[in-house]
Amino acid sequence: MxxxxxxxxxxxxxxxxxxxxxxxxxxxxxxxxxxxxxxxxxxxxxxxxxxxxxxxxxxxxxxxxxxxxxxxxxxxxxxxxxxxxxxxxxxxxxxxxxxxxxxxxxxxxxxAWSPYPDAVEVLAGLRERGIAVGVVSNIGWDLRPVFRAHGLDRFVDTYALSYEHGVRKPDPRLFRLACTALDADPRTVLMVGDDPDRDGGAAALGCAVCFVDHLPADRRPDGLRPVLDQVV
Structure with a gap:
C-alpha cells in the first residue's frame, strides 16, 4: 500500500x-x-x-x-x-x-460520551509519526466540544461533519472534503469506521478502509491499535 x-x-x-x-x-x-x-x-x-x-x-x-x-x-x-x-x-x-x-x-x-480506551494512544501515535488526522461523521450537531472535553481535539486536524455540508456518508464528497482539508491524495488516506456501508464509501475515492467493531468501550479495549500497524 x-x-x-x-x-x-x-x-x-x-x-x-x-x-x-x-x-x-x-x-x-x-x-x-x-x-x-x-x-x-x-x-x-x-x-x-x-x-x-x-x-x-x-x-x-x-x-x-x-x-x-x-x-x-x-x-x-x-x-x-x-x-x-x-x-x-x-x-x-x-x-x-x-x-x-x-x-x-x-x-x-x-x-454522555467516552473515548475508547486506546483512542488517545492511537491518535497520539499518529501525531508522533507525522500522520494527519480527520474526523468524518454523519451527525446533526457540533461534536468538537466532545473532543475538547476529553483531550482529543489536539490530535485532530480537520472535521467533516454531514450537517455542516448537507451531505452524508457514504457519499464520497464528504470524504473528499476531509482529504482536501488535509491536502492528502485519497490514495494515501486510510478511513477507519464501524459501518462498512457508510464508512466504506471512502473506497470510491481510492482510500484504504478498515473497520472496528461497534461495541461498548469496556468490551473493545484495543480495537484501534491495528491502525498504527498500517503506518509505514
Whole structure:
C-alpha cells in the first residue's frame, strides 16, 4: 500500500461510544429531580432503546412509516437531526413532555460520551509519526466540544461533519472534503469506521478502509491499535 499521509476516523462507535440508554435516561431524570421506580426506569430505557431514540445508540427496531422521510435526512442538518430523534423519543411516554428535548440535549454533552480506551494512544501515535488526522461523521450537531472535553481535539486536524455540508456518508464528497482539508491524495488516506456501508464509501475515492467493531468501550479495549500497524 502507498505510504499513508492521513487517517480519517468515524466518531460514534469508532473513536467514542455514547453512554447506555439507561445511563442517558438516569442522568436526565436526576437533572430534573424526577424519580421513577427501578422497574419503571428499566422498562422506559428499554422502550427508548427499541425506539432508537438515543443518537449514537441502537437504530429503531421498527421505524414508524410517518418518520421514514425524516429519518432518511436526519444527518443533513441540525434541525432534521433534532426533529428525527425527538420524534422517536416521543413514541415512548415520559413523566414530563419536556424530557424529550432534555434527552436530546443530554446526548450532545461531553459527559454522555467516552473515548475508547486506546483512542488517545492511537491518535497520539499518529501525531508522533507525522500522520494527519480527520474526523468524518454523519451527525446533526457540533461534536468538537466532545473532543475538547476529553483531550482529543489536539490530535485532530480537520472535521467533516454531514450537517455542516448537507451531505452524508457514504457519499464520497464528504470524504473528499476531509482529504482536501488535509491536502492528502485519497490514495494515501486510510478511513477507519464501524459501518462498512457508510464508512466504506471512502473506497470510491481510492482510500484504504478498515473497520472496528461497534461495541461498548469496556468490551473493545484495543480495537484501534491495528491502525498504527498500517503506518509505514
Amino acid at each position: 502507498t505510504a499513508l499521509r492521513a487517517v480519517l476516523f468515524d466518531f460514534s462507535g469508532t473513536l467514542f461510544r455514547v453512554e447506555s440508554t439507561e445511563a442517558w435516561l438516569r442522568a436526565v431524570l436526576a437533572d430534573r429531580d424526577i424519580s421513577l421506580s427501578e422497574p419503571d426506569l428499566a422498562e422506559t430505557a428499554r422502550a427508548l432503546e427499541a425506539a432508537g431514540a438515543l443518537p449514537g445508540g441502537a437504530n429503531p427496531s421498527r421505524l414508524p412509516g410517518e418518520l421514514a422521510g425524516l429519518w432518511e435526512v436526519r444527518d443533513q442538518g441540525s434541525a432534521q437531526h433534532r426533529a428525527a430523534y425527538t420524534a422517536l423519543s416521543r413514541q415512548v411516554p415520559l413523566p414530563d413532555p419536556a424530557l424529550h428535548d432534555a434527552l436530546y440535549e443530554r446526548h450532545m454533552s461531553p459527559a
